[in-house]
Amino acid sequence: MSELPLAGLKVLDLSRLLPGGFCSLLLADFGADVIKVEDTGMGDYVRWSPPYYEGADDSTRSALFLSLNRGKRSIRVNLKSEAGKDVLLALVRDADVLLESFRPGVLDRLGVGYDRLRADNPRLVYCAISGYGQDGPLRARSGHDMNYLGLNGLLGLTGERDGPPVQAAGQIADLGGGALMAAVGILVALRERDRSGLGQFVDCSMFDGALSWLAMLAAEMFATGHAPQRGDVGLAGRYSCYRPYECADGYVTLGALEPKFWQAWCEGVGRPDLVTHGFDSPGSESHAVVAEIFAQRTREQWRAFASEHDCCLEPVLGLDEALDSELVRAREMVVELAQPGVTQPVRLLGVPIKLSRTPGDAARAPGPALGEHTDEVLRAAGFTTDQLSELHSAGAIAGTAEGRQGTFMSS
Secondary structure: OOOOOOOOOEEEEOOOHHHHHHHHHHHHHOOOEEEEEEOOOOOOHHHHOOOEOOOOOHHHOEHHHHHHHOOOEEEEEOOOOHHHHHHHHHHHOOOOEEEEOOOOOHHHHHOOOHHHHHHHOOOOEEEEEEOOOOOOOOOOOOOOHHHHHHHOOOHHHOOOOOOOOOOOOOOHHHHHHHHHHHHHHHHHHHHHHHHHOOOOEEEEEHHHHHHHHHHHHHHHHHHHOOOOOOOOOHHHHHOOOEEEEEEOOEEEEEEOOOHHHHHHHHHHOOOHHHHHHOOOOOOOHHHHHHHHHHHOOOHHHHHHHHHHOOOOEEEOOOHHHHHOOHHHHHOOOEEEEOOOOOOOOEEEEOOOOOOOOOOOOOOOOOOOOOOOOHHHHHHHOOOOHHHHHHHHHHOOEEOOOOOOOOOOOOO
């Protein structure tokens, strides 16, 4: 197998939970050496989030933790101690990327913010994922995915016209606005570093990133002066030809936005008279007819219909059905990973980006125990056995955790 494309890239990941964890997971899957810099207490909170696998080390039993942290290494450093800060500075001197997700200013107050770190390593790419960005009126405000979507308009536009806003099952701001934008920002800054030799600060706001998902709707509003309302968004409820429909045993999705697809559906169900009504709104007479037609067949019957009539029609699957589908198997989007202490292989989602020559490797290493690699990483950074012993004794670093360190909801 060819060398992974990010082999040799050293990433210090100080983040916790989902956005930073997913960002560094993408980098790890393509070969980056991602070192989770965790505190000497409970570490990354997601380690203690149920459900748990039986038999593994306490800090690697969480299915949620393992889903985000395969292929990484873990060290424990107390950044509130001077000796712990010196450890981080020593690691930064040889790092390519530092990723963090604290509120703006936290690392500055600890004395290890960007200005201090780049003094020791001008080539460092420093990426900070935050809710509302490093400046602005809400920089210090707490928040989660739904809060960001509420403030940037996306949540308010999602749902039926007379119904409440509808939360998505996936974390749009955390992943789409935070993790993915951060990964792109890091790779862009690294590419620029190839030219200039200098790193830079990557300010990644989950609010900003998710707002950018509304690019087409914002453009429409800027051009017309009309603010779209929930249920009146073209690709989120306005058109009869582009909606989910209830069928005899569940739901299906009709995405017949182009006239040729809508015509194929209308002719396939024997209703060519509906061809001119694809863009009618819910509540119209024609929409009621379409809904009635869908209700007469099962999901499987509609799946068979879509195989005969090219009209962008698919069933709405449960997660269990989706993960067991032929499509997911063909795309290798479920992988198995051997995890120490777990008797059966751990099943995880695969690598979503497919490279032809140097594909990512989701199974190259298991999720690390809390502090599993502290001494290993610090020895490679030049610390002697005596220095490591002193750091352990002073509480500046810690090794592998023994027993349960906390719960997910702890602060």
